[in-house]
Amino acid sequence: MSELIGLYPSWYVPQIGSAWVMGIIGTIHVLASNTSVGAAVLFALLETRAVRDNKPEIMQYIRKYGMFLLVFSYIWGSVTGPGIWYSITVASPRGVSALIHNFVWAWASEWVFFTVEVIGVYALVYTIGKIDPRTHLKITWTFAVSSVATMVIIVGILSFMMWPGSDRWYLTGSVFDAFFNLNFAAQLAERMFLMLTSAAVVGSIIVAAIPRGNPMRREVGRTTAFLGLIGLVGGALAFMWYVATLPPNALVILSDRLPHWFGQTDFRITTFVPLAATSVIVGAYLLWVYLRPATVTVPLAAAMTVILLIAGIWPEERTRETMRKPWVAGQYVYSNQIIGRDVPGLDIQNQVPLIAKDGLLKTAAFVPADLRIVTPANRLQAGRLLAVMACSNCHSLDRDGALRPLPRLLQGTTDVAMIQGFLAGPLAHGTVPYMPKIALPADEQLALASFLAAVNAGTVDAEGRLIARTSAATHVAARQHSPIAKD
Numbered sequence: 217m218s219e220l221i222g223l224y225p226s227w228y229v230p231q232i233g234s235a236w237v238m239g240i241i242g243t244i245h246v247l248a249s250n251t252s253v254g255a256a257v258l259f260a261l262l263e264t265r266a267v268r269d270n271k272p273e274i275m276q277y278i279r280k281y282g283m284f285l286l287v288f289s290y291i292w293g294s295v296t297g298p299g300i301w302y303s304i305t306v307a308s309p310r311g312v313s314a315l316i317h318n319f320v321w322a323w324a325s326e327w328v329f330f331t332v333e334v335i336g337v338y339a340l341v342y343t344i345g346k347i348d349p350r351t352h353l354k355i356t357w358t359f360a361v362s363s364v365a366t367m368v369i370i371v372g373i374l375s376f377m378m379w380p381g382s383d384r385w386y387l388t389g390s391v392f393d394a395f396f397n398l399n400f401a402a403q404l405a406e407r408m409f410l411m412l413t414s415a416a417v418v419g420s421i422i423v424a425a426i427p428r429g430n431p432m433r434r435e436v437g438r439t440t441a442f443l444g445l446i447g448l449v450g451g452a453l454a455f456m457w458y459v460a461t462l463p464p465n466a467l468v469i470l471s472d473r474l475p476h477w478f479g480q481t482d483f484r485i486t487t488f489v490p491l492a493a494t495s496v497i498v499g500a501y502l503l504w505v506y507l508r509p510a511t512v513t514v515p516l517a518a519a520m521t522v523i524l525l526i527a528g529i530w531p532e533e534r535t536r537e538t539m540r541k542p543w544v545a546g547q548y549v550y551s552n553q554i555i556g557r558d559v560p561g562l563d564i565q566n567q568v569p570l571i572a573k574d575g576l577l578k579t580a581a582f583v584p585a586d587l588r589i590v591t592p593a594n595r596l597q598a599g600r601l602l603a604v605m606a607c608s609n610c611h612s613l614d615r616d617g618a619l620r621p622l623p624r625l626l627q628g629t630t631d632v633a634m635i636q637g638f639l640a641g642p643l644a645h646g647t648v649p650y651m652p653k654i655a656l657p658a659d660e661q662l663a664l665a666s667f668l669a670a671v672n673a674g675t676v677d678a679e680g681r682l683i684a685r686t687s688a689a690t691h692v693a694a695r696q697h698s699p700i701a702k703d
C-alpha cells in the first residue's frame with residue numbers, strides 16, 4: 217500500500233462544474249457585499265453633510281436606502297455568504313483548508329467587524345429621527361468603518377489566493393507575509409473604488425423612488441452619482457495597477473483571452489475591452505443621473521443593477537478566478553486540490569512526485585477499493601474517476617458543458633494514443649502555464665485517455681454510463697471493457 221494523501225472526495229457537478237456553482241453564488245454575494253460597503257461610505261458622507269448643513273431631509277434617503285440594504289444586501293448577503301462557505305468547502309476543500317490555516321485570526325477579526333456592521337445597519341435604520349443627530353452620526357461612521365474593515369480583511373485573503381508575490385511567505389509561513397502580499401493594495405484600491413460604483417447604481421433605485429418634486433432627489437441623486445463616477449474612474453486606474461501586480465501565469469491567461477481581432481496589442485489595454493463596454497454604459501448612466509436626477513425611473517435603475525451584476529461583476533469575478541489558474545490558493549494548492557509546491561515555512565510538501573510514482577488512484581484517500589488498480593475491465597470507470605479528480609475542477613466532462621468542456625478542447629478526438637500523448641507530454645511536464653502539472657503513471661494515463669476518447673466517441677457519457685445507441689464495433693469494444701455502470 218502506498219502512502220495516502222488527504223484528498224477529499226470530489227464534488228462533481230454535471231455541465232457547469234462546481235466552479236460555476238461557486239461563481240454564481242459568489243457573484244451575487246459580491247454585488248450584495250460591495251454595495252453594502254459602498255453604501256456605508258455614502259451614508260457617512262451624506263449624513264455628515266446633513267448634520268453640518270442641517271438638512272434632516274437627507275436622512276429620509278439614508279433611511280430608505282438602509283432599509284433597502286437590510287432587505288437586499290443583508291438577506292442576499294447572508295444567504296450567499298454561508299452559500300460560498302458550503303460550496304467552496306465541498307468544491308475545494310484543500311483550498312479552504314489552506315486559507316483557514318493561514319488566516320484563522322484574520323477571519324475571526326473579520327467576523328467581529330461583520331457583527332458590528334450588521335448591528336450597525338439595524339441601529340442606523342431604526343434610530344433615525346429617534347436619537348440626537350450627532351449620536352446617530354457616530355453610529356453611521358461606526359457602520360462605515362467596520363464595513364470597510366471587513367472588506368480590507370477579505371481582500372487580504374483574496375489577494376493571497378492569487379499569489380504571495382515573493383518567495384518570502386513560502387519560507388516564513390507568516391500570516392503577515394501572506395496578508396500583505398504584492399497584489400493586496402492594488403486589489404483593495406480597485407474594490408474600494410468599484411464598490412462606490414455598485415452603491416451608486418443600486419442607490420439610484422432609491423433616488424428614482426423619491427417623488428419628482430422633492431428637492432432631495434436632486435441633492436442625493438447628484439452625490440450618489442458623483443461618488444459612483446469617481447469609483448468608476450478610480451477603478452479603471454486601479455485596474456492598471458492591479459494588472460501590474462499579477463503573477464506570470466495570470467498574464468498569460470489575460471493575453472490569451474484577447475479577442476483575436478486585437479492582434480498583439482498590449483494586454484493592459486485589451487483585457488480592459490470586455491469590461492470596458494459595461495463600464496461605459498454604467499458611466500453614461502451615472503452621468504445621466506448626475507445631470508438629470510429628475511428623469512431616472514425605478515425600472516431603469518433596477519435594470520442597470522442587473523446589467524452591473526451580469527455584465528460587470530460576473531465577468532470580472534470570472535476573469536479573476538480564471539487568471540489564478542492553475543492554482544486555487546497561494547500558488548501552492550492547485551485547483552484540483554493537489555499540492556504542487558513545497559512550502560517549507562509550513563512544512564508542506566509537493567505531492568506531484570508521489571502521484572507520479574504511485575498514481576492518483578493509489579494515493580488519494582477516497583477511491584473505491586476496486587478502482588485502485590487499473591485493469592482492462594475497470595479502465596473506463598477508473599479513467600472517469602481520474603477525470604473527475606484531476607480535471608473536473610476546471611473542465612466540464614460533458615461535450616456541451618459550460619465550463620471549458622474537455623471533449624471540445626480535445627477537439628473530439630477518439631484517438632487514445634493522441635490523448636495519452638498530451639497527458640504524458642505537456643501535462644506531465646507542467647509546461648502549460650494555466651494547467652496543473654499532472655504526472656500520472658502510464659496505466660492511469662491510459663485509463664484517463666480511454667475514458668476521454670470514449671466520451672468523444674459517444675460510447676459513454678460524462679457520468680460514465682454506456683450509451684446504448686452505438687455502432688456494433690464500438691459496442692463490442694465497450695463490452696470487452698465490461699459495462700462501467702449498470703443502468
Ligand code: HEC
Pocket residue numbers: 541542543550551552603606607608609610611620622625626638643648650651652654
Ligand atoms: C487548474 C485548472 C485546470 C485543471 C485541473 C485542468 N485544466 Fe485543462 N485547461 C485549463 C485551462 C484554463 C485551459 C485553457 C482553456 C481555454 O483555452 O479555454 C485548459 C485547456 C486544456 C486543453 C486544451 C489544450 C490547451 O493546452 O489549451 C486540454 C486538452 C486540457 N485542458 C486537458 C486537461 C485534462 C485532461 C485535465 C485533467 C488531467 C486538465 N486539463 C486539468 C485548466 C485546467
